[in-house]
Amino acid sequence: MAIVFSFPGFEAIANSIAGEKNMQRGDVTVRQFPDGESYVRLNSPVQGQDVIIVCGLDNPDRKIMALMFFAHTARKMGAGSIGLVAPYLGYMRQDKEFQDGEAVTADIFAAFLSQMVDWLVTIDPHLHRHEKLNEIYSIPSMAIHANDLIAEWIRANINHPLLIGPDKESEQWVSEVAKKATAPFIILTKTRRGDRDVEVSIPDLANWRNHTPVLIDDIISTAGTMITTAAHLKDAGMKPPVCIGVHGIFAGDAYEKLLASDVEKIITCNSIRHKSNGIALENIIVTAVIKISGPDPKNLFGND
Incomplete structure (x- = not known):
């Protein structure tokens, strides 16, 4: 059984996913303290369920800590798996060290996110020197196109x-x-x-x-x-x-x-x-989620 959560601003996409697959809609509170730190609380039980979280990663520095807290807490509460639908995927531009000492943030961010969730769906990521997401993401990942x-x-x-x-x-x-x-x-x-x-x-x-x-x-x-x-x-x-x-x-x-x-x-x-x-992107996102959240997304998308 799966349950779909959304960060603020992505409720419509989450509702479409849940409605198409007859899933439960989860409730999560995400806000910031006055000093900028993130507060996250999962208000719905996830024990034994496959969790889907919809969170676009524009302004990623503001969102990534809250997303990490969400994933860690969901696993602590007994989630069977965690899939991320990120309509926009940040940190795709810097995919090469142009000057000595530069952080290749595309690779670093991909490694970080791959430790956080079990699969990823995104739309038209800014792939430049990579042909596919799974060249830098170690989890099943699907880039769909508009x-x-x-x-x-x-x-x-x-x-x-x-x-x-x-x-x-x-x-x-x-x-x-x-x-x-x-x-x-x-x-x-x-x-x-x-x-x-x-x-x-x-x-x-x-x-x-x-x-x-x-x-x-x-x-x-x-x-x-x-x-x-x-x-x-x-x-x-x-x-x-x-x-x-x-x-x-x-x-x-x-x-x-x-x-x-x-x-x-x-x-x-x-x-x-x-x-x-x-x-509107809801229809193509729903189709992608149905495919990648199947019984064996690893085989479906060719990741090792």
Whole structure:
């Protein structure tokens, strides 16, 4: 028997998982003391049950200790297993030591989380130098993709779209969305000089003047690339772009700056709760959880 818990902000996804599999919904209290330390209390018994916790790991430094306390307490209370549904998975960017002494946080965080839970489901993690999550995670792990949902939204809402990917790394992903949306696409050349300093080069757009640009990226953090691209598109006489991101982090005032940069609309998936959410991920998450929480997820996903 399984029981589904959620950290604050992820109740809708947890409800969908529990409803589809006729599971019990667990109750947990998560809050912070005035000094920033975390308080966690499981208000539902978990003895002998398979526990599923839904907790996105945006702002991971604020959440990871509470998640660790939850997992430790669930095991102490007799949980049979603990699975994590993290719609957004943090600490995926630093996957290489670029300068001597740098922490390769993707590997370290993966090892830490792999000790905490028994399996992991996430959506479009920022895999760059790794092809699969199980190259760094030692537990059964499943990365699902929002491509179909994004393509479906584009088909339903935009006439004559032109998809625009932010850099060469995005080409395979953007091309798949474009194919499913039956839309053309182009890929930008991006030079990143710092966390907030981005230079973008755009190819000739003369043949696309009657199309609506759709800027698409897996993560919108500072929104620097989209803001710079929107300015170039305006100078080229293109229509205001629609901006789509799987994960809308919107660091600081990034959302307000992007809105003010002459864009038509900003749409994100609901992996991180935000006013821009317009693409629901519950159905694909439920399907993934049903697969990975089966009798032998280790064999199913090929982890050792």
